[in-house]
Amino acid sequence: MTDLFAARSQMAMSLAFHIIFSVIGIGLPLLMVIAEWRWLRTGDAVYLELAKRWAKGAAILFAVGAVSGTVLSFELGLLWPNFMRFAGPIMGMPFSLEGFAFFTEAIFLGLYLYGWDRVSRGAHLFAGIIVALSGVLSGIFVVIANAWMNAPTGFTMVDNTAVDVRPFAAMANSAAFSQTLHMTLAAYAATGLGVAGIHAIMILRGNTTTFHRYGLAVALVVGAPAAILQPLSGDISARYVAREQPVKLAALEAHFTTQRGAPLHIGGWPDVERRETRGAIKVPYGLSLLAFHDPDAEVSGLSEFPRDTWPPVAIVHVAFQIMVALGGCMALVSVWALWRWWRARDTTGITDHPALLRALALATPMGFIAIEAGWTVTEVGRQPWIVYGILRTADAVTPMPGLVVPFLVFSLLYLLLGAIVVYMLRQQIARAPADDVRPGDSR
Amino acid sequence: MIAFLQGLTAAEWTAWVVVVALNAYMLFAGADFGGGVWDLFASGPRRREQRELISHAIGPIWEANHVWLIVVVVVLFVCFPPAFAAFGTVLHIPLSLMLIGIVLRGSAFVFRAYSYGPRTEQRRWGQVFAISSLVTPVVLGMCVGAVASGRVGDALAAIGHAPAAVLPSSASSVALGTPRASFSSLYVVPWLSPFTIAVGAMALALFSFLGATYLTVEAEGDAELQDDFRRRALGSAVSSMVAATIALELGATRGGVMARLAGIGWSLPLLIASGLACVASIVALLQRRYRLARLGAGAWVTLVLWGWVMAQFPLIIPPSLTIDAAAAPTRVLTDTLAVLAVGGVILIPSLWYLIKVFKTEN
Numbered sequence: 136m137t138d139l140f141a142a143r144s145q146m147a148m149s150l151a152f153h154i155i156f157s158v159i160g161i162g163l164p165l166l167m168v169i170a171e172w173r174w175l176r177t178g179d180a181v182y183l184e185l186a187k188r189w190a191k192g193a194a195i196l197f198a199v200g201a202v203s204g205t206v207l208s209f210e211l212g213l214l215w216p217n218f219m220r221f222a223g224p225i226m227g228m229p230f231s232l233e234g235f236a237f238f239t240e241a242i243f244l245g246l247y248l249y250g251w252d253r254v255s256r257g258a259h260l261f262a263g264i265i266v267a268l269s270g271v272l273s274g275i276f277v278v279i280a281n282a283w284m285n286a287p288t289g290f291t292m293v294d295n296t297a298v299d300v301r302p303f304a305a306m307a308n309s310a311a312f313s314q315t316l317h318m319t320l321a322a323y324a325a326t327g328l329g330v331a332g333i334h335a336i337m338i339l340r341g342n343t344t345t346f347h348r349y350g351l352a353v354a355l356v357v358g359a360p361a362a363i364l365q366p367l368s369g370d371i372s373a374r375y376v377a378r379e380q381p382v383k384l385a386a387l388e389a390h391f392t393t394q395r396g397a398p399l400h401i402g403g404w405p406d407v408e409r410r411e412t413r414g415a416i417k418v419p420y421g422l423s424l425l426a427f428h429d430p431d432a433e434v435s436g437l438s439e440f441p442r443d444t445w446p447p448v449a450i451v452h453v454a455f456q457i458m459v460a461l462g463g464c465m466a467l468v469s470v471w472a473l474w475r476w477w478r479a480r481d482t483t484g485i486t487d488h489p490a491l492l493r494a495l496a497l498a499t500p501m502g503f504i505a506i507e508a509g510w511t512v513t514e515v516g517r518q519p520w521i522v523y524g525i526l527r528t529a530d531a532v533t534p535m536p537g538l539v540v541p542f543l544v545f546s547l548l549y550l551l552l553g554a555i556v557v558y559m560l561r562q563q564i565a566r567a568p569a570d571d572v573r574p575g576d577s578r
Numbered sequence: 579m580i581a582f583l584q585g586l587t588a589a590e591w592t593a594w595v596v597v598v599a600l601n602a603y604m605l606f607a608g609a610d611f612g613g614g615v616w617d618l619f620a621s622g623p624r625r626r627e628q629r630e631l632i633s634h635a636i637g638p639i640w641e642a643n644h645v646w647l648i649v650v651v652v653v654l655f656v657c658f659p660p661a662f663a664a665f666g667t668v669l670h671i672p673l674s675l676m677l678i679g680i681v682l683r684g685s686a687f688v689f690r691a692y693s694y695g696p697r698t699e700q701r702r703w704g705q706v707f708a709i710s711s712l713v714t715p716v717v718l719g720m721c722v723g724a725v726a727s728g729r730v731g732d733a734l735a736a737i738g739h740a741p742a743a744v745l746p747s748s749a750s751s752v753a754l755g756t757p758r759a760s761f762s763s764l765y766v767v768p769w770l771s772p773f774t775i776a777v778g779a780m781a782l783a784l785f786s787f788l789g790a791t792y793l794t795v796e797a798e799g800d801a802e803l804q805d806d807f808r809r810r811a812l813g814s815a816v817s818s819m820v821a822a823t824i825a826l827e828l829g830a831t832r833g834g835v836m837a838r839l840a841g842i843g844w845s846l847p848l849l850i851a852s853g854l855a856c857v858a859s860i861v862a863l864l865q866r867r868y869r870l871a872r873l874g875a876g877a878w879v880t881l882v883l884w885g886w887v888m889a890q891f892p893l894i895i896p897p898s899l900t901i902d903a904a905a906a907p908t909r910v911l912t913d914t915l916a917v918l919a920v921g922g923v924i925l926i927p928s929l930w931y932l933i934k935v936f937k938t939e940n
Contacts, residue, residue: 191692197641199684201641205644205681206680209673212651213674220746228917231917242928297743300910303913530745533667
């Protein structure tokens, strides 16, 4: 394992681990705030119970997210000092803003978790709203920094030095809108459907308390619209990549030869040596239509670009297929659930439908897997660049040798931590009320 | 003093913001680390009460306290990227160890708080929390000692470095290949020496002292519990003084930054003031005037930090990298300072509210 590959692996592993927690940290506070608001509106104690349960989950996940995020902020310097020396000043503004969002989140999460009996109901709900807002803002800021790596702007290169650095112009880079939209929707879709799935599983096991029905309903209110909107946001992202990073588009579609009316490859394995994709279902004109909304549009193939600027084609293509397939399933399940809910004017439309419940249960992990796959597409797809078109990843890595050691140590640490978090959350879920919290309720 | 302040560059102002954030991290999170240490060494008939008090005191605020470190790191890599890159490279090993400590500590704390498992399981999380609270400040102190000793700067000279915003492939001074010096001389020797160990021990003792002193106030209403932490505070105050003396002695003999501590006008008065604050907090503890002791403890730690900073001013990495030379373009500094000022308007009232809600009852 080369040092560069070890550094990339450690970064990838740290991001893959952290992102699960940040995504839930964005979505779960919204669920708990909605539940608390329903409790204040209706006086129904089941909603309060839900808010408290979700808050406990949020506390555990936030803590692990905070420390794994700290690791990432240090790893930028531990693994990529040469990148940070160049890019830190230019792309640092969103990180500064994220620092504040994160600070606000930590302060109000403390108030929310420990303040049930110490502040007024209104102040408590307000604290929850701030947590939910600052969580989504944190995510947006961090993704803007990543978008800059795809679309570096806000400076002028003179003799290999960035001059006339404009931090806010760097934030307003062209990739920022499509990436933040896609990621924010992904966070709500993954968390919403993830939580809905857990409640669906409990209902399938015969635990049909109002607790689980309310939980399912609130989670769907957040997750389903996001999942349904996500393909549209994906279209915006794909067209952006087609326009600005054609080599990435060619890799994710496993498209080797430039042509008009390019077909879309579904599945298949790209053979980089022979420059062809085998075993894929070809949809005529599909790629031109999707990438440019025009069946005759010309789509550049990988052969158009120097070989040393190709990302690893197979990984990017497969990850992209996984993301799209899972996103599609999530959107379909969401449409189905909302349709049944609307038809019955009541969540019984969902809870009395075992096939739909099973589909929801199946969708539980889909959003998270899709997010991992999606980040693989955007990060591996940007290779060999760390700053697109400007700085190569190989030139950014630390000169320190032996990087396989920290990679293994942190992998082991995160593996252990991941296992413990799963164990803790199972404990939390297992203790969810088995009987109705509200005796005498007939619904 | 006004002349001194007027002479400061934008970079130096920004560097002071980093120090203020580091100061806040030491005063707030440092005390939380100290709490973890006293969890580890909880003893005597009130062992359980001690642990409960610590957990109660830290619970609502430790996440917010931790964020000061993120502020330090972010402002450092935005405004002083060559320094951040240097720390990340030369101090890779201790910073990684510190991160492992931070990860274990933060996770174990919530795992213990939310565990439904058997008591033995909770106790195990408590041990992980306590042990990592002990190790992390030592490593943090060693990193600070490594910078102050000038050895990070020496290693950097061998590895090569470049100013901010320069592409690495073009900067011939950046050794992207293998540097000629040995692995240990670049990545181990700078942070592993008697001096850095003394500074690490001093950090641990100071954080323990802060933790114990704050806990005497938290324990108001329970005189016995207060006495437990009073003894611990006095013990760690003495340990801090011993460690500080050893660190000063070692630093002076090695010709590092400590030898020049009196060289810059501000350092000596700060050193004397820190000694006075130390004596004042010990006297206040002896007289059981706990709130005064807490004030003195905070002042002591603050003055020690500023004493170090002023001793190496205007260098960011001794022996030669100045704050100005390591700074990002001025526009970045002014924009960041503006954002920090605006952010502070939201942040400081929020922090004040948090502390008011959870700390006024005592």
